Amino acid sequence: MSRSDLVRSRSRLVYGALAFGALVLSGRLAFIQVIDGPRLSAMAREQRTRKVDLASVRREIIDRQGREFAVSVDAASIYAQPSEFEASPSVIAQALAPLLGTPAPELTKDLEGKHWRWLQRQRPVDLGQKIRALKIPGIGVIHESRRVYPKGSLASTLLGFVGVDNKGLAGLEQSYDDVIKGKSETLLVEVDARGREILRESPGSPMRSMLTDGPRVELTLDETIQHIAERELARSLAKHRARRGAVLMMDPTTGDMLAYAALPSYDPNRFREASWESIKNWPATDLYEPGSTMKIFTLAGALETGAVSPSATFPCGPRIQVAGRTITDHDAPPQIRHLDLKQIMEVSSNVGTVQAGLRMTAPAHRRMLAGFGFGKKTESGLKGEAAGVLPALPWRTIRQATVCYGYGITVTPLQLLTAASAFANDGTWRAPRFISRVVSQDGTTVQEFPPAEATRAVSEENARAVKEMLKQVVSRGTGTAAQIPGYNVAGKTGTANKAVEGGVGYSRDVISSFIGFVPAEKPRFIMLALLDSPQDVHWASMTAVPLFRAVALDTLRYLGVQPNVVERD
Amino acid sequence: MRTATLRHTHPLGAPRTAPLDWRVLARANSRRNWPVLAVVALLTANLGLYVASVVKEAALNRLQLDLKSARHENIRLRTDLAAARSPKAVEAAAVARGMVPAQDVLFARLHEANAGSAPAIAAGFGAPEGF
Numbered sequence: 001m002s003r004s005d006l007v008r009s010r011s012r013l014v015y016g017a018l019a020f021g022a023l024v025l026s027g028r029l030a031f032i033q034v035i036d037g038p039r040l041s042a043m044a045r046e047q048r049t050r051k052v053d054l055a056s057v058r059r060e061i062i063d064r065q066g067r068e069f070a071v072s073v074d075a076a077s078i079y080a081q082p083s084e085f086e087a088s089p090s091v092i093a094q095a096l097a098p099l100l101g102t103p104a105p106e107l108t109k110d111l112e113g114k115h116w117r118w119l120q121r122q123r124p125v126d127l128g129q130k131i132r133a134l135k136i137p138g139i140g141v142i143h144e145s146r147r148v149y150p151k152g153s154l155a156s157t158l159l160g161f162v163g164v165d166n167k168g169l170a171g172l173e174q175s176y177d178d179v180i181k182g183k184s185e186t187l188l189v190e191v192d193a194r195g196r197e198i199l200r201e202s203p204g205s206p207m208r209s210m211l212t213d214g215p216r217v218e219l220t221l222d223e224t225i226q227h228i229a230e231r232e233l234a235r236s237l238a239k240h241r242a243r244r245g246a247v248l249m250m251d252p253t254t255g256d257m258l259a260y261a262a263l264p265s266y267d268p269n270r271f272r273e274a275s276w277e278s279i280k281n282w283p284a285t286d287l288y289e290p291g292s293t294m295k296i297f298t299l300a301g302a303l304e305t306g307a308v309s310p311s312a313t314f315p316c317g318p319r320i321q322v323a324g325r326t327i328t329d330h331d332a333p334p335q336i337r338h339l340d341l342k343q344i345m346e347v348s349s350n351v352g353t354v355q356a357g358l359r360m361t362a363p364a365h366r367r368m369l370a371g372f373g374f375g376k377k378t379e380s381g382l383k384g385e386a387a388g389v390l391p392a393l394p395w396r397t398i399r400q401a402t403v404c405y406g407y408g409i410t411v412t413p414l415q416l417l418t419a420a421s422a423f424a425n426d427g428t429w430r431a432p433r434f435i436s437r438v439v440s441q442d443g444t445t446v447q448e449f450p451p452a453e454a455t456r457a458v459s460e461e462n463a464r465a466v467k468e469m470l471k472q473v474v475s476r477g478t479g480t481a482a483q484i485p486g487y488n489v490a491g492k493t494g495t496a497n498k499a500v501e502g503g504v505g506y507s508r509d510v511i512s513s514f515i516g517f518v519p520a521e522k523p524r525f526i527m528l529a530l531l532d533s534p535q536d537v538h539w540a541s542m543t544a545v546p547l548f549r550a551v552a553l554d555t556l557r558y559l560g561v562q563p564n565v566v567e568r569d
Numbered sequence: 570m571r572t573a574t575l576r577h578t579h580p581l582g583a584p585r586t587a588p589l590d591w592r593v594l595a596r597a598n599s600r601r602n603w604p605v606l607a608v609v610a611l612l613t614a615n616l617g618l619y620v621a622s623v624v625k626e627a628a629l630n631r632l633q634l635d636l637k638s639a640r641h642e643n644i645r646l647r648t649d650l651a652a653a654r655s656p657k658a659v660e661a662a663a664v665a666r667g668m669v670p671a672q673d674v675l676f677a678r679l680h681e682a683n684a685g686s687a688p689a690i691a692a693g694f695g696a697p698e699g700f
Contacts, residue, residue: 011602019604022611068651073644125641150651227656557671 050191057145058166058173059182060216061159063223064256064436068150069159070173070268075146076128077121082114084138092136099130121164122146147173149268155226157281158260158434161268170271170279172219175383176435179447180217215438215446220256225249228554229261233529236547237263240534243509246283246413247551249527252421252517254451255430258525259551283530284385287410288511291496292348292540294406296420296466296515298357299341301368303462307359310465313340316351323398327354327405345469346477348493350405357404362395365403371457372419372429374411379431379452386412406496413513417528419457420515423470423490424523427463428454471520481545482516484553486563490523491516491548493540498533509533512540514548524561527552 032040061070078100085092089111090104097104100120110119121144128141147162160171166181168174229247237245249259262283266274280286302308316339318332329351337343344352357365369375375390389410391399402408411419414432422429431452438447458466470490473479478493494513497506513530517523529548537543652658 015602015604018608022604022608026611067654068647071644071648071651073648074641148648150648151655151657152652154655154657224656227660231657231660554670 067223072145075122078119086137153265156265156268157262161271225259229259232550242531243533245531252424252526255433283413284382291406291494293494295353298404300466302356304458305364313338314352314355320351322401342469354401422457424517424526426460427458478541488520489518490520495540510538512543514544
């Protein structure tokens with residue numbers, strides 16, 4: 001064998017071995033990729049990924065016209081892992097202090113110790129980028145979501161707010177947390193060798209982008225009506241130096257809440273600076289004795305039970321004795337007046353209302369009030385909503401008499417509004433609705449929240465009779481300040497002394513309220529205007545009624561409701 | 570591998586290597602060294618696929634970054650817009666420009682010749698009521 005043949009044969013051997021090796025490798029590769037691929041992929045995925053709860057980004061809240069009440073934006077949270085520090089806490093603090101806006105000595109204290117901790121949460125994304133650019137070992141930035149309320153304090157009492165962990169802490173954000181935080185979904189994110197989420201910490205993470213495209217929660221509120229209500233309420237509070245006030249407006253046919261104004265309020269973007277008194281959703285949680293507005297239900301009950309006929313009249317003096325107690329009418333003439341039901345309502349006569357109410361048996365009276373929803377929650381879904389107190393039977397005569405004109409029974413403003421909506425809706429009322437649906441970005445309905453079932457409280461005929469009484473209150477009685485040219489307004493005033501808090505008896509402070517609807521023939525809305533402890537002037541006719549009128553007038557214009565009462569020059 | 574060297578006498582006396590004749594090499598490869606070609610082809614293909622996947626992944630990451638950035642900007646702008654279009658802001662801007670609320674709103678009734686409209690009346694206060 002020549003030398004060249006030897007070289008050739010050895011070369012073939014080597015090439016053959018290499019080719020065989022390549023074939024073996026290719027075969028192995030094919031086995032791993034094709035046959036064993038799924039199992040290995042699952043193992044690898046398990047090792048390098050972690051399931052992350054996507055429910056941490058809340059859905060946007062919009063009004064019935066699609067205008068944003070609450071949105072979620074990206075935010076950066078800065079943390080410290082002292083075990084990874086390569087410089088002393090004081091040196092790190094010096095570098096971070098100008099960016100975080102915290103004095104260096106204070107920051108140094110925060111950085112001492114061994115355990116992982118947050119330095120600041122939910123700060124602007126730009127700040128996170130600047131801190132990341134410093135590349136300080138042991139200082140990291142995590143992308144989170146932050147709730148922003150672009151309208152500031154508008155409807156804040158109802159909306160509530162969320163904490164740093166994106167959990168609803170007040171208002172609708174808390175009450176409907178499950179709806180607003182959305183369906184719980186999980187996303188697999190990559191983690192590094194130490195188990196840290198790579199995607200979440202990466203500025204290029206697609207995760208947040210995917211989440212912010214989610215469905216939106218549509219409220220029944222109308223932003224413009226809400227603004228009108230809050231604006232006029234603020235003026236009224238300032239004018240009458242009242243402690244607080246509320247304007248609640250509802251579409252009586254559906255139970256949709258159109259406005260829910262309660263002042264003083266707060267800015268939910270800075271909820272930590274707010275007092276509990278301004279955060280509390282008191283129109284749904286606080287009870288009060290409604291006073292004369294309860295006469296609507298007393299006379300409706302008397303009619304519905306057949307205890308009185310629509311044409312009945314009652315002799316009314318300035319006072320009446322019931323079970324040894326004297327019940328008086330304010331500013332009543334000394335002589336006896338014969339008042340029918342309309343007139344009793346018109347002048348808001350306690351004496352006449354008590355006479356009509358006491359024609360009912362106590363159980364029938366109580367049953368009628370329960371039928372309007374008194375003594376139980378309205379099923380609005382609001383957390384902390386109070387049921388009110390409808391006293392249990394048996395009732396002594398004086399108890400029944402005082403309940404007739406709104407004492408000895410307590411309600412929430414929301415409850416009163418809901419109950420009175422029966423007279424604007426042919427005798428039936430519906431639980432208030434705050435959320436109408438959940439919609440996707442393209443407007444497709446994802447989840448529907450239909451109006452509650454209608455509950456019949458009184459017959460259609462009696463509802464119409466009461467409506468006529470309420471119209472007369474505004475046309476001739478205590479509610480004339482609610483008149484709006486071109487429209488028939490129906491409503492009832494209420495001026496109730498406040499019980500002494502933690503004591504016995506009544507204070508000099510009052511709760512002035514007016515509940516009414518317009519146009520009376522086919523109401524577009526029913527509204528409760530309420531002022532707590534107005535000073536100087538107590539009468540609802542001079543405080544709550546003008547407030548009602550101001551809100552109603554602008555709302556009618558906004559809704560484009562045509563006048564149905566033509567007045568010729 | 571056959572190198573096909575030719576020995577010449579260099580002017581300085583040192584041997585030198587003749588240039589490769591690639592045609593000879595190709596011929597030799599095609600005939601006898603197909604395993605080498607197969608290995609080279611496999612490695613080249615693997616390298617090509619790897620490079621292609623890296624390029625695509627980089628492009629995808631870039632797109633995701635752009636997408637995220639655009640969506641973040643979208644939310645920020647929508648939030649700013651929502652604040653700017655809030656009724657309070659609009660009303661304040663209107664007042665600053667000297668606008669005032671309309672005292673009366675007239676509704677036209679096309680088919681009612683006798684229709685009229687009522688001017689806004691000054692709201693008088695009603696009679697005080699009893700508790």
